[in-house]
Amino acid sequence: MRLQVGAVRAVRACARALMMRSLVTPFVACATLATQGCDIDRVIVCSVAAPTAIATRGAALLNGSERGEFAALGPADEAAVVHVDARDASGGQLGSCSGTAIGERWVLSAAHCVPEGTVAISVSIGANAGAPERRIEAQVAGRHPQLDLGVIELSPDALVPSTLPLATRVPDVGAVVQLAGFGEDGLGVLGHRRFVAEEVTAVDPDSIVVDGQGRSGACRGDSGGPLMVRDRDGGVAIAGVLRGGNVTCAGVDRYVRVDVARDWISSVATLQPSRPGCGALKPVGRCFEGMATWCQEGGLRSESCTNGLACGWDVRFSGFRCVEPAADPCDGVDDRGLCEGSVLLRCIAGALQESDCESCGAACARDPKTGTAACERELSHTTDASAPGR
Numbered sequence: 001m002r003l004q005v006g007a008v009r010a011v012r013a014c015a016r017a018l019m020m021r022s023l024v025t026p027f028v029a030c031a032t033l034a035t036q037g038c039d040i041d042r043v044i045v046c047s048v049a050a051p052t053a054i055a056t057r058g059a060a061l062l063n064g065s066e067r068g069e070f071a072a073l074g075p076a077d078e079a080a081v082v083h084v085d086a087r088d089a090s091g092g093q094l095g096s097c098s099g100t101a102i103g104e105r106w107v108l109s110a111a112h113c114v115p116e117g118t119v120a121i122s123v124s125i126g127a128n129a130g131a132p133e134r135r136i137e138a139q140v141a142g143r144h145p146q147l148d149l150g151v152i153e154l155s156p157d158a159l160v161p162s163t164l165p166l167a168t169r170v171p172d173v174g175a176v177v178q179l180a181g182f183g184e185d186g187l188g189v190l191g192h193r194r195f196v197a198e199e200v201t202a203v204d205p206d207s208i209v210v211d212g213q214g215r216s217g218a219c220r221g222d223s224g225g226p227l228m229v230r231d232r233d234g235g236v237a238i239a240g241v242l243r244g245g246n247v248t249c250a251g252v253d254r255y256v257r258v259d260v261a262r263d264w265i266s267s268v269a270t271l272q273p274s275r276p277g278c279g280a281l282k283p284v285g286r287c288f289e290g291m292a293t294w295c296q297e298g299g300l301r302s303e304s305c306t307n308g309l310a311c312g313w314d315v316r317f318s319g320f321r322c323v324e325p326a327a328d329p330c331d332g333v334d335d336r337g338l339c340e341g342s343v344l345l346r347c348i349a350g351a352l353q354e355s356d357c358e359s360c361g362a363a364c365a366r367d368p369k370t371g372t373a374a375c376e377r378e379l380s381h382t383t384d385a386s387a388p389g390r
Contacts, residue, residue, distance in 0.1 A: 061183060064369065080164040084107065103270045110243055111150040130191050176199050176336070177228065178195060184222075198210040223243065333352060339373050
């Protein structure tokens with residue numbers, strides 16, 4: 001069959017993509033796919049990356065990662081997530097939880113992590129609570145009268161190395177957010193900081209609900225940990241605090257909205273002013289809920305896409321910016337990608353790549369470690385049986 005002009009262009013583009021990955025016969029694979037109806041602006045590259053299995057039991061924040069990749073967190077952003085240990089008068093542990101430094105001497109966590117009877121609190125700085133960079137003595141500064149929020153005050157002679165601000169916005173339903181905590185992993189081990197990306201499934205008057213779809217989630221020890229978003233200024237900020245979730249550690253989890261308690265938190269703690277940095281963002285930028293955010297000459301840049309503009313690939317800057325939708329060669333898809341049924345779509349360097357995961361013997365789903373859509377095998381699901389705390 002003779003290929004049409006558009007299909008030839010798709011074959012050539014696909015071949016270039018495959019050659020970059022050192023495949024031997026790219027034109028054969030691409031030509032075969034192009035005859036099956038490849039859009040001229042989409043490159044079908046099922047064979048570029050073999051589907052990888054994602055285990056249902058993984059690291060703390062089940063199936064988590066050591067880096068907050070989805071929100072492009074930098075080392076300072078990650079370091080603001082701390083471990084909280086609460087003990088009673090006899091030295092018995094009342095809670096092994098997570099928290100976030102919101103001021104030089106202030107940590108935000110869940111109230112049930114520092115219950116009545118707590119007489120000794122220690123906050124551990126670093127990725128491993130068992131071998132922390134620093135362990136700081138602390139005390140309860142206040143518990144919210146209605147919400148599961150608690151503020152911890154560090155000893156006067158100890159300051160945290162980095163902080164995160166409270167978010168000025170709430171993520172939309174369907175948005176992907178970054179979660180963090182020191183909770184239990186698949187082997188029952190606590191105390192290692194991990195990050196996961198999950199989708200918001202509901203926003204209530206006082207809570208944000210996420211769902212790991214049986215593949216990821218918060219576990220024992222993650223209580224008090226943050227739900228993070230890119231805020232209106234482009235910086236990383238805390239939008240929620242974990243209060244409880246699915247007993248399987250791989251389902252629905254609920255976070256207290258910090259925006260509804262901002263006045264109370266501010267009355268108890270001295271908040272650190274927001275000084276957003278680039279983190280792991282590059283000049284190519286990223287799209288976050290209708291907002292283009294990128295790093296330029298060492299400084300963070302952010303722009304809300306309004307007046308008919310949308311975040312997409314801007315050929316002028318070779319990156320993600322606010323553009324006219326008709327001028328976006330990736331049709332609104334970013335480098336994190338999305339799933340349309342079994343079809344995986346991702347924007348790679350301004351080219352919209354399309355993979356039929358089903359033809360690869362896989363399903364299209366979002367990798368909770370990175371927040372990137374991918375063709376994956378062995379997906380599993382669970383029921384929504386909830387527990388009040390972690």
